[in-house]
Amino acid sequence: xxxxxxxxxxxxxxxxxxxxxxxxxxxxxxxxxxxxxxxxxxxxxxxxxxxxxxxxxxxxxxxxxxxxxxxxxxxxxxxxxxxxxxxxxxxxxxxxxxxxxxxxxxxxxxxxxxx
Amino acid sequence: xxxxxxxxxxxxxxxxxxxxxxxxxxxxxxxxxxxxxxxxxxxxxxxxxxxxxxxxxxxxxxxxxxxxxxxxxxxxxxxxxxxxxxxxxxxxxxxxxxxxxxxxxxxxxx
Numbered sequence: 148x149x150x151x152x153x154x155x156x157x158x159x160x161x162x163x164x165x166x167x168x169x170x171x172x173x174x175x176x177x178x179x180x181x182x183x184x185x186x187x188x189x190x191x192x193x194x195x196x197x198x199x200x201x202x203x204x205x206x207x208x209x210x211x212x213x214x215x216x217x218x219x220x221x222x223x224x225x226x227x228x229x230x231x232x233x234x235x236x237x238x239x240x241x242x243x244x245x246x247x248x249x250x251x252x253x254x255x256x257x258x259x260x261x262x
Numbered sequence: 263x264x265x266x267x268x269x270x271x272x273x274x275x276x277x278x279x280x281x282x283x284x285x286x287x288x289x290x291x292x293x294x295x296x297x298x299x300x301x302x303x304x305x306x307x308x309x310x311x312x313x314x315x316x317x318x319x320x321x322x323x324x325x326x327x328x329x330x331x332x333x334x335x336x337x338x339x340x341x342x343x344x345x346x347x348x349x350x351x352x353x354x355x356x357x358x359x360x361x362x363x364x365x366x367x368x369x370x371x372x
Contacts, residue, residue: 151304153304179358181359181360183362188367189365190265190350190362190363190364190365191305191350191362192265192362193359193360193361193362196358196359238302240304240305242304242360244358249293249310249312249354249358250295250307250310251295251307251352251360252307253297253304253305253306253307254304255303255304256302256303256304258302
């Protein structure tokens with residue numbers, strides 16, 4: 148099956164600093180990657196859709212200047228949480244769409260804690 | 263953001279029992295997916311459905327794409343303790359964007 152690797156799995160950062168999360172498709176080319184946010188006991192909320200080589204499309208209510216997304220290659224997308232605050236603490240999950248397929252495969256998630 | 267309605271929200275069942283959950287939408291989808299998420303992990307794909315009326319099985323799991331294209335069902339037969347987790351449906355319409363259900367939290371009592 149398609150493997151998506153997300154790094155780091157856990158990160159703790161100080162308020163005001165920035166954190167970068169990587170999402171890699173290991174054995175396929177991902178033309179589209181998705182970034183989700185999940186609060187405890189809640190569902191996944193789509194933050195943005197990124198296509199390789201173009202700007203990400205953000206969902207309504209998601210600040211694009213705070214959540215910077217870069218999809219520079221067909222196997223890597225990054226999410227940078229800038230000037231993080233405690234309310235940004237959450238579980239962030241990426242998923243990747245295999246070229247030619249319609250199922251999305253998920254990374255293992257990154258638990259961000261801002262102190 | 264938009265979400266699909268999934269029910270039940272949570273359920274406790276005895277080991278060996280069958281489980282049914284469903285997902286409904288106000289809009290039409292052309293793909294339905296079912297995922298399972300364990301605590302602290304990302305969702306894992308269980309079953310993918312592509313055509314209205316389609317019935318697909320994966321071991322003890324069976325899912326169906328509703329005829330109206332606005333709903334989908336997941337059944338788990340003869341549940342075991344490792345079935346515990348949160349099950350999410352996801353629907354996709356014309357774009358590649360997936361919308362997730364609110365989740366069904368399953369607990370299996372041995």
